[in-house]
Amino acid sequence: xxxxxxxxxxxxxxxxxxxxxxxxxxxxxxxxxxxxxxxxxxxxxxxxxxxxxxxxxxxxxxxxxxxxxxxxxxxxxxxxxxxxxxxxxxxxxxxxxxxxxxxxxxxxxxxxxxxxxxxxxxxxxxxxxxxxxxxxxxxxxxxxxxxxxxxxxxxxxxxxxxxxxxxxxxxxxxxxxxxxxxxxxxxxxxxxxxxxxxxxxxxxxxxxxxxxxxxxxxxxxxxxxxxxxxxxxxxxxxxxxxxxxxxxxxxxxxxxxxxxxxxxxxxxxxxxxxxxxxxxxxxxxxxxxxxxxxxxxxxxxxxxxxxxxxxxxxxxxxxxxxxxxxxxxxxxxxxxxxxxxxxxxxxxxxxxxxxxxxxxxxxxxxxxxxxxxxxxxxxxxxxxxxxxxxxxxxxxxxxxxxxxxxxxxxxxxxxxxxxxxxxxxxxxxxxxxxxxxxxxxxxxxxxxxxxxxxxxxxxxxxxxxxxxxxxxxxxxxxxxxxxxxxxxxxxxxxxxxxxxxxxxxxxxxxxxxxxxxxxxxxxxxxxxxxxxxxxxxxxxxxxxxxxxxxxxxxx
Amino acid sequence: xxxxxxxxxxxxxxxxxxxxxxxxxxxxxxxxxxxxxxxxxxxxxxxxxxxxxxxxxxxxxxxxxxxxxxxxxxxxxxxxxxxxxxxxxxxxxxxxxxxxxxxxxxxxxxxxxxxxxxxxxxxxxxxxxxxxxxxxxxxxxxxxxxxxxxxxxxxxxxxxxxxxxxxxxxxxxxxxxxxxxxxxxxxxxxxxxxxxxxxxxxxxxxxxxxxxxxxxxxxxxxxxxxxxxxxxxxxxxxxxxxxxxxxxxxxxxxxxxxxxxxxxxxxxxxxxxxxxxxxxxxxxxxxxxxxxxxxxxxxxxxxxx
Numbered sequence: 001x002x003x004x005x006x007x008x009x010x011x012x013x014x015x016x017x018x019x020x021x022x023x024x025x026x027x028x029x030x031x032x033x034x035x036x037x038x039x040x041x042x043x044x045x046x047x048x049x050x051x052x053x054x055x056x057x058x059x060x061x062x063x064x065x066x067x068x069x070x071x072x073x074x075x076x077x078x079x080x081x082x083x084x085x086x087x088x089x090x091x092x093x094x095x096x097x098x099x100x101x102x103x104x105x106x107x108x109x110x111x112x113x114x115x116x117x118x119x120x121x122x123x124x125x126x127x128x129x130x131x132x133x134x135x136x137x138x139x140x141x142x143x144x145x146x147x148x149x150x151x152x153x154x155x156x157x158x159x160x161x162x163x164x165x166x167x168x169x170x171x172x173x174x175x176x177x178x179x180x181x182x183x184x185x186x187x188x189x190x191x192x193x194x195x196x197x198x199x200x201x202x203x204x205x206x207x208x209x210x211x212x213x214x215x216x217x218x219x220x221x222x223x224x225x226x227x228x229x230x231x232x233x234x235x236x237x238x239x240x241x242x243x244x245x246x247x248x249x250x251x252x253x254x255x256x257x258x259x260x261x262x263x264x265x266x267x268x269x270x271x272x273x274x275x276x277x278x279x280x281x282x283x284x285x286x287x288x289x290x291x292x293x294x295x296x297x298x299x300x301x302x303x304x305x306x307x308x309x310x311x312x313x314x315x316x317x318x319x320x321x322x323x324x325x326x327x328x329x330x331x332x333x334x335x336x337x338x339x340x341x342x343x344x345x346x347x348x349x350x351x352x353x354x355x356x357x358x359x360x361x362x363x364x365x366x367x368x369x370x371x372x373x374x375x376x377x378x379x380x381x382x383x384x385x386x387x388x389x390x391x392x393x394x395x396x397x398x399x400x401x402x403x404x405x406x407x408x409x410x411x412x413x414x415x416x417x418x419x420x421x422x423x424x425x426x427x428x429x430x431x432x433x434x435x436x437x438x439x440x441x442x443x444x445x446x447x448x449x450x451x452x453x454x455x456x457x458x459x460x461x462x463x464x465x466x467x468x469x470x471x472x473x474x475x476x477x478x479x480x481x482x483x484x485x486x487x488x489x490x491x492x493x494x495x496x497x498x499x500x501x502x503x504x505x506x507x508x509x510x511x512x513x514x515x516x517x518x519x520x521x522x523x524x525x526x527x528x529x530x531x532x533x534x535x536x537x538x539x540x541x542x543x544x545x546x547x548x549x550x551x552x553x554x555x
Numbered sequence: 556x557x558x559x560x561x562x563x564x565x566x567x568x569x570x571x572x573x574x575x576x577x578x579x580x581x582x583x584x585x586x587x588x589x590x591x592x593x594x595x596x597x598x599x600x601x602x603x604x605x606x607x608x609x610x611x612x613x614x615x616x617x618x619x620x621x622x623x624x625x626x627x628x629x630x631x632x633x634x635x636x637x638x639x640x641x642x643x644x645x646x647x648x649x650x651x652x653x654x655x656x657x658x659x660x661x662x663x664x665x666x667x668x669x670x671x672x673x674x675x676x677x678x679x680x681x682x683x684x685x686x687x688x689x690x691x692x693x694x695x696x697x698x699x700x701x702x703x704x705x706x707x708x709x710x711x712x713x714x715x716x717x718x719x720x721x722x723x724x725x726x727x728x729x730x731x732x733x734x735x736x737x738x739x740x741x742x743x744x745x746x747x748x749x750x751x752x753x754x755x756x757x758x759x760x761x762x763x764x765x766x767x768x769x770x771x772x773x774x775x776x777x778x779x780x781x782x783x784x785x786x787x788x789x790x791x792x793x794x795x796x797x798x799x800x801x802x803x804x805x806x807x808x809x810x811x812x813x814x815x816x817x818x819x820x821x822x823x824x825x826x827x828x829x830x831x832x833x834x835x836x837x838x839x840x841x842x843x844x845x846x847x848x849x850x851x852x853x854x855x856x857x858x859x860x
Contacts, residue, residue: 052637059592134603136596152599203638225636225647226810227720254719257814258805260703264711264718438587438823456594476594 039552041250042534044273045265046545048257049226054206055191056128059136061457062275064188065544066253069231071191071216072239074102074121074170075182079538079546081353081461083182086240087116087192087215088170097177097496098146102170102185109236110194111219117167120192125172126156127198128189137189140459144184146175177496180462187460191216215239217246217548229253245536245549263529272534272552273545277527279411282338285529293529298351299543301457301524302344302466305404305419306479308450309517313400318391320516323451325384326422328377333522336418337411341522345371348463348509349523351541355502359463363506372513373520381425388426396427405433406453407440415453415521444478454478457524457543463505464493470512481517556851563847567840574836575625575829579618582820582828589634589823608634610825621829630833631826635819641830644815649834651721652804652811656796658731660789663738668785670739671746672773678751686743693740699802702733706806719808730807734800738792742785750781779853786849790842794835 047062055067076086088102108116128135129142129151142148142159150158160173174181184190194213197205205211209220216239218231231251237243256262259276266274277285277294286292307314307323314320329343342350352359364371374380385395393399404419406412416432423430430451435443444452456476458465468474471490472482486508493504512518526543537550590596590604605611609620624631630641674686709729710718717726753759754777762772800813812831819827850857 051635054637057637059594059596131599131603132607134596134600134607136590136592136594136600138600139597203632205638207636207638224720224810225644226804226814227808254808256719256808258808260706261718261806261808264706267711268714268718270717270719436587436821438591438821439585440587441591442587475597 036554038247039554040248041252042248042547042550042552043252043254043271044534044545044547044550045254045256045262045271046273046275047255049255050229052206053212053220054203055189055193056124056133056135056138057203057206058188061543064542066229067188067191067216068544069216069218069251069547070212070214070220071188072237072241073186073188073190073192075186076240077183077186077540077542079540081540083186084240086186087121091182093181095496097179098174100172100174100181102172104168104170105238107238108215109238111214111234111236112194113236114194116192116194116215118163118170119167120194121170122161122163123195124190124192125161126151126159127193129159130154130156135189137187137459141184141187141189144174144176144178144181146173148175176494178494179496179498179501180460180464183460183462217241218251221250225255226257227255229255241548247549247551251547251550266529266531269531273528273530273537275526275528275545277529279338279340282340282527288530293531294527295530295539296340296525296527297539298342298349298541299457299524299526300349300351300461300466300541301455301543302347302349302520303341303453303455303522303524304344304347305519305521306444306449306452306454307518308447308452308479309482310447310480311450313391313393314450316391317515318387319393320519322384322388322391322426323423323428324373324516324519325380325387326426327419327519327521328422329373329521330375330377332415332418336414337522340525340527341411342525343375344520344523345373345375346509347372347512347518347520348466351461352458352463352466353461354463355498359502359505362502363509366506366510372510384426388428393427399426399428401429401431402450403431403433404451404453405435405440405443405449407437408434409437412453445475447478447480452478454518455524461541463502463509464490467505467508467512470508470517479518481512481515483511483515483517486511486515486517556848560844560848563844567837567844570840571833571836575622575833576618578829578832579621580614582823582825583614585823587823589825591823608632625829625833630830633824633827635822635824635827641826644827645812645830645834648810648812648815651809652797652800652813655721655727655730655734655800655809655811656793658727659734659796660738660793662731662735663742663792664785664789666735667739667742668746668782670743672750672778674743674747675750675754676769676773683747687747690740690743693736694744696736698733698737698800699806701736702729702803702806705729705733721809726807730800730803730809733803733807734796738788738796741792742788745784745788746781749784750777753777753781756780783850783854786846786853790846791839794839794842797835797838 046065050060050063050066052058053063053066055071058064058067072086074086074088075083078084087105087108089105091100091102093100104118110116125142127133128138129148131152131154146160147158162171192215197211197213201211209223212220217234217237219234220229221232222230233246233249254265254271256265256276259278262274262276263278263281265271285294288295307320309315329345333341333343346360346363348359348363350358350360354362388396404416406416413434420430443449456466456469468490469476470481471477471487489504489508489511493501495501526539533552535551537545537547539545590601609617632640633644636644670686674683677683706718709716716729720726759772759777762776797812800811801817804811804813815827816831819831
């Protein structure tokens with residue numbers, strides 16, 4: 001009896017300790033002010049804790065998604081993926097395509113209420129080029145501006161960006177024509193940062209809501225690293241988005257890392273949208289097309305395999321052809337990857353725009369209505385066997401055992417195991433080398449592999465961003481593919497004339513496809529769960545969810 | 556006693572120094588680096604970053620700089636979470652982990668010790684077998700399974716418990732349960748076997764012969780001796796719960812130190828690896844010193860040298 005009493009006493013003490021140790025409860029999420037048509041707040045999950053929210057330092061897609069909500073660039077990308085005026089109300093381009101002049105909107109403001117003008121953008125662009133800052137995307141976004149070479153050595157004033165004395169216009173002079181510079185200035189990295197704040201706080205300015213000065217539709221009210229970021233409507237916002245449509249007071253971003261946690265948050269109604277859906281739940285979800293809440297949408301990226309073209313036997317295009325054609329892409333995308341990817345028969349996938357229409361459609365038109373790799377797997381496999389025999393390895397005889405390197409995440413290992421089976425058909429033995437993430441990319445970059453998983457998601461919607469991976473001098477050319485013809489086509493594409501630009505890029509893709517420079521396997525998609533209550537948001541092929549117009553009708 | 560404590564503290568400091576030195580050189584031997592991404596950053600940017608964080612200097616020089624700064628209490632800036640210092644990150648997350656681990660330990664002790672006693676008291680009977688089966692399950696089920704099961708039933712299906720963060724008392728229920736299962740089960744078994752061991756000793760027989768009641772024998776004479784192994788276990792348990800709660804923190808989105816400990820290693824965030832390792836080492840060593848002193852309090856037979 002006494003023991004029972006003692007247990008009861010101890011448990012009571014523990015409970016009291018537990019309760020007293022915990023803080024007050026937070027106010028509930030959805031309230032809906034009386035009389036308002038819309039709920040005050042919405043809660044979504046678009047990724048884990050961002051490592052940084054400094055626009056110049058960010059290189060992650062989830063950070064980029066936050067940036068488009070918090071900042072506004074000179075130009076913005078709208079729901080139809082068209083470039084629209086943002087902080088600049090208009091722009092002109094000189095005939096030679098080198099001088100871009102942006103005219104700023106009137107009455108622009110920072111979130112702290114102070115005035116924003118072209119001078120802030122001049123500071124921002126020069127900051128991105130500063131080697132002291134070491135911005136990961138520096139070269140990608142300002143590398144084409146005249147004077148970048150000098151700026152990247154420390155003389156940032158050499159960068160040819162000039163704001164007018166009154167701060168009304170910004171003139172940017174490029175070193176070579178870049179017909180897609182409008183899309184570059186719409187990229188999140190180019191978001192303006194406030195000089196005074198950055199200089200007063202250093203890198204730390206972007207880590208605390210108190211010093212986080214931005215200029216977009218929302219500002220940061222609270223950031224609990226690893227838990228949530230609470231964004232509040234920016235009352236000082238002036239820009240390209242329609243202020244009338246920004247109706248939600250706060251957006252809560254849950255910084256969940258675990259997909260089952262995200263799924264629990266969604267099913268319990270805490271989150272209205274989640275990006276990390278557990279793969280084991282996918283078979284039981286109903287796609288949006290069938291009236292469900294599971295969405296799958298294109299993003300601008302390709303899952304591909306790199307072959308080390310400097311090493312035998314991968315230096316032989318016939319071997320590369322055989323390895324390329326022996327893969328049943330429809331099976332990989334639909335079965336192994338559960339339909340969350342789309343089979344890839346060209347390197348450049350859907351969603352990538354051309355001078356007119358879509359790049360992939362025009363590529364097909366050029367190629368007699370067909371993709372570069374046939375969609376007929378049976379015919380492909382026969383071709384592959386033939387190519388391998390021609391290369392001197394009939395039925396794989398004499399072909400060395402090859403090693404496929406991959407990190408262990410997502411579907412990577414499942415794909416590797418499929419490759420083992422697929423290449424067995426050719427008589428080739430493939431070993432899988434699982435490499436830890438932090439060692440994997442340096443290994444691939446250094447060329448210390450035979451075959452490896454690879455992937456690229458585009459930063460701006462121009463095919464050059466992905467095709468340039470195959471130029472012989474590119475730092476991300478992991479396959480060490482080197483073709484003078486291909487390099488020449490890419491070089492010619494750097495011209496002011498848009499039609500010519502795309503013509504040469506088509507030519508380049510064709511050369512790489514004929515050479516089997518790499519093995520495109522599948523196109524990336526984003527897949528997510530979204531409650532029908534969440535309205536007004538949209539998903540863009542850049543992998544972003546635009547939430548500025550998002551709302552939930554008050555109940 | 557004072558001399559003993561001083562000696563132990565000095566030994567502790569030496570241990571921390573050795574741990575820090577070994578970690579520093581070992582982590583630099585591992586391939587990969589902190590500025591790794593699917594898309595390579597340009598060589599110039601990579602060099603600029605290395606220069607900014609002093610990674611371009613020879614390793615011995617870096618070691619010397621780090622150790623000097625460490626003595627001043629400065630653990631450097633995180634290489635991955637730009638703009639945040641390691642001190643900031645650790646001291647904002649440490650209280651969260653400490654709170655959670657502390658409650659889990661309290662729960663484990665409060666449940667484990669009585670269960671162990673009941674089990675030993677009823678040795679061989681139904682209660683004993685039942686508790687042992689439960690305890691074995693508790694030890695065998697890893698926290699990532701129990702966390703996901705809790706999350707699934709109470710968070711998603713029944714939706715009666717909140718799943719994200721630690722903002723209210725209710726938020727603590729699932730993570731504390733998930734964290735406490737293993738130590739509770741372990742303490743139960745430890746307490747049971749230790750108590751059985753003590754109950755077989757001569758002085759207990761003497762007590763019985765004197766005519767004392769079983770209850771008094773257990774609580775007055777047996778437990779004081781039987782609890783010693785449990786106390787030994789509390790120190791390391793607290794330390795391991797603090798940094799070993801990676802899975803639980805991830806699943807319940809708790810902004811604690813456990814996640815930093817693991818992710819700093821996979822991110823090669825060198826300064827964070829050092830910071831979290833040193834903090835963990837300090838905790839384990841401190842916990843052990845405290846436990847040694849507690850021994851003395853509980854068991855006067857122990858001589859501190």
